[in-house]
Amino acid sequence: MFRPLSLLIINISKHNVASQIKYSTAILPRLSSEKYNIKRKSFGTINESDINHFRSILSENRVITDESDVLPYNIDWIKNCRGQSKVVLKPKTTDEVSEVLSYCNSKKLAVCPQGGNTGLVGGSVPVFDEIVLNFSLMNKVISLDDISGALVCEAGCVLENLDNYVRQHNLIMPLDLGAKGSCHIGGNVSTNAGGLRLLRYGNLHGSILGLEAVKADGTVIDCLRTLKKDNTGYHLKHLFIGSEGTLGVVTKVAVHCPAVSKAVSLGYFGVNTFEDVLQLYRNAKISLGEILSAFEMADNRAICSTVKNLKLTNPLEDYPFYVLIETSGCDEEHDSEKLNRFLSKEMESGHIIDGTVTSEPAKMRTIWNIRENIAEAGLHDGYVFKYDVSIPLNNYYDIVLLLRKKLEGKYTNIYGYGHIGDGNIHINVTVPEYSKEVCDMLEPYIFEQVAKLKGSISAEHGVGFRKPQFIHYSKDESALRLMKDLKHLMDPNGILNPYKVLPDV
Structure with missing residues (x-):
């Protein structure tokens, strides 16, 4: 039955949780170059005269060189990759960025552009001693x-x-x-x-x-x-x-930026099988049409991990799968009628077993917190192998079951969650600590399975540092040649974010 959301769910700040996880231990991840056996390319090496030149372009306090201050910029937030940069530059204007890059290009000094550093494939941190160009002060x-x-x-x-x-x-x-x-x-x-x-x-x-x-x-x-x-x-x-x-x-x-919706509702449902999840999505597209704005899925292990590790409260009992459906429209009465008609039909058919629906912003936020904190919750279990792939919907969840069978006895947890609406599934494999054995069992196996289904090895997080050697599973040789030609044309010295996106061979 449906019921109003009444249980208190702790609202956790993404930024704060990431920071706590990132700095809660003195144990640093291995250097990326050692962990993945990467050799430094023939770039220039930064010296004191370079530092002084950067200070003349920016200012003393926007050129960071203290080792302890630079360290956070060298590590990605999931503690998978660690670079060796000696300097972080913080420009405030496009002209400053232009001057910095022009100088770096003339000296063949490699540069790693960095934003909020929330990526999952190591694309925003250095591999060796690339200069970190951080954009946090360009925020107007x-x-x-x-x-x-x-x-x-x-x-x-x-x-x-x-x-x-x-x-x-x-x-x-x-x-x-x-x-x-x-x-x-x-x-x-x-x-x-x-x-x-x-x-x-x-x-x-x-x-x-x-x-x-x-x-x-x-x-x-x-x-x-x-x-x-x-x-x-x-x-x-x-x-x-x-x-x-x-x-x-x-x-x-x-x-x-589109107009804000005047009428927004969020439903959170327990579902018995993945086939029911797919049928629910098919019916939602037909019945809800233009007001359907999000359709998310998470399996039981993903939700349980979040609830347990982040001490949240699940307003529903245990079910094999959970679905979040958001509707957004401009006519509350009209949208509510469509949603209620859809939910009544799906309850009668058995596609939905239990659920709660709310249009109150605070309560919607608490439900979204369960879904949005899954990525961070896994970090409490140790090391997490994270994969972001897109797969045809009929095979969407199969890869999770294949991995559980292949890695039996080697993992702490394996679960899947993601965006049913665009075929993007996030797969998390947690182990007590990084294991080369588990990594070799996962890669390239997982990408081979995705390629067989003509899926993408990276649906939304990019290729970064972690996937260039696997990009051929999604792009053929002709496409890769064109990408390399563009890279050479626009960055002939290869100083921009080296070791990322394109394979060397």
Whole structure:
């Protein structure tokens, strides 16, 4: 039966939890170069004269060289990758970024662009001694047209701050992520981030109206337009969207923000089988139509891990699968009628066993917290192998069952959760500590299984440092050759985010 949500669920800040996990122990992850047997490329080595030059461009307090201060910028938040950078630069303007890159290019000094450092594939931290170019101080909103919904801002703006800002003008950001309290919009664009609202608003690249980026040689590429329609030549902005800072560094972004929905409801349901999950999604698309804004799934182990490790409260009893369905519209009476009619039908058919529905913002937030904290909860169990793949829906959950069988006796937990609406499943494999044996059992096995189904080895988190050697499972040789040609054209010295995205061989 359905019931109002009455249980208290602790509201956990993504940023705070990540910070606590990241620095709760003095044990540092192994250096990425050693862990993955990577050899340093023939880049220049930074010296005191370089440091002094950067200080002349920026200022003393925006050139960080103290080892303890630099350390956090060398480690990704899931403690998988660790670089060896000696300096972090914090520009405030595009001109400063241009000067820094121009100098680095002339000296062949490698650079690692970094936003909120919330990525899961090591793309935002150095591998060796690359200079970290951190965008946290480029965090200004430049303009907002509340008629067209065009927001222009700097790359270092935190996603949640932008969402709060545009909501004051009855708009929302088209992107919603579990890491929204920490991630930067520039990083979101550079990885073409997906997230919870993709079912309603599509991939982020469809919402990017324009951008400004700086090439490796310091050239500023101005594609910062706010028009939805502009068919004048090549769509150059798409070169930078999803390129993870390897072709140029995004400094400003123009985003189309849709109108905020006046009527939003969230349902959280217990489901018996994955076949019921799929049937529920099929029926939701038909019955809810234009008001369906999110359809999320998590298996029992994923929810139990979150509830146990983060001391949350699950408002439902134990079920094999859980589904979150969000509706967003402009007519509360009309939308409520559609939703109730749909839920009554699905309860009668047995696709939904139990659930709760709410339209109160605070209660919706508590339910979303259970789903959004799954990624962080696994870190409490030790080391987590995280995979972000897209698979045809009929085979969506099969990979979880295959991995449990293949790794029997080798893991603490294996679970799957993600975005049914776009075929993106997140697979977490937890072990007490990093194991080369388990890693070899997982990779490339998991990518081979995805390739057999013509899926993608990276659905929304990018390729980064962890997946270049596996990119051929999703891109054929002709596509890879073109990508390498573009890289050589735009960054001939290869200084931008080396060791990321493209394989060396």
